[in-house]
């Protein structure tokens with residue numbers, strides 16, 4: 001018979017920290033800023049020795065997910081993107097064939113951004129930042145659901161825009177759940193995660209450039225979507241851009257616009273020469289209080305869309321009562337419309353898709369695009385003072401390939 005001593009009586013229960021890293025299963029709710037940083041988390045955890053097949057992201061947001069897994073665990077928050085997190089938590093806790101050991105729900109404080117160094121800060125929305133603790137409360141109010149399921153809820157405050165600080169924050173939060181975690185390896189894992197995120201961003205930007213070059217070669221119009229990262233979630237953005245794409249217009253997202261120097265110089269070179277801007281990523285001319293990462297990117301992308309001739313229409317998506325987006329409505333609309341580009345916004349997006357009104361508005365957008373695009377492209381091109389690098393690079397490529405064939 002085991003005799004209990006003081007040490008064993010007060011010893012901690014066997015924890016996930018006793019599991020080998022290769023066996024740990026980590027669940028991450030696919031919500032909020034995870035939509036723009038997921039590659040960081042995958043790269044970071046893999047670098048720490050966690051099998052990438054054991055990193056489980058919850059599914060896209062659906063009403064069914066909320067009903068099945070999040071019911072009765074509501075939170076006091078008017079933002080639907082935050083509210084719907086309960087369903088994601090529930091899916092990870094109750095809906096897995098193989099139980100997860102850690103529910104990693106980072107409270108992302110600041111974000112990596114191509115604008116960092118050109119703006120004041122890249123902070124996350126405070127509601128987004130606090131959401132993991134907020135949602136956790138819904139799973140603790142009657143009993144500790146995490147403890148009962150043998151899952152550790154880990155919600156580190158993470159400053160992803162400051163890698164050294166992020167490494168400290170993550171080490172502090174994870175050293176109790178990942179066996180033998182050392183500060184140096186956490187720092188290297190943060191570097192690996194940021195490199196994976198940068199590679200992913202580069203590949204999508206390269207794809208966006210190809211789309212723009214295709215438009216430029218054929219004088220074809222495309223649509224730019226300005227929204228927060230989580231509007232890519234079909235359950236939150238309601239796939240409005242997919243409905244538009246069905247009319248044959250390529251879609252670009254503001255977060256993934258190309259940033260190659262030749263293109264940036266073509267778009268912003270004159271303003272830099274005349275000292276209106278310090279760099280292509282300078283947004284002080286339109287948004288002096290540049291503290292919010294996602295807001296900064298929306299304002300910058302509006303400027304890019306206003307200048308790019310083949311972006312003939314900008315579509316703005318915002319969620320119900322978004323306090324972060326509210327002050328940006330007028331500046332974004334003015335930036336876009338003053339360039340002659342069409343502007344449409346879908347505001348107050350919520351849980352339900354108003355399918356009928358979305359359909360009518362999508363038809364209206366397609367009608368205006370059809371009627372006005374050719375004139376918009378011509379007028380915007382006339383404003384440009386140098387040859388377009390998108391067309392030049394494409395014809396250079398063609399010349400080279402025909403020379404090598406010959």
Ligand code: SF4
Nearest residue numbers: 079125127319322323
């Ligand atoms: S809807 Fe707006 S206020 Fe609400 S979490 Fe999103 S960014 Fe923040």
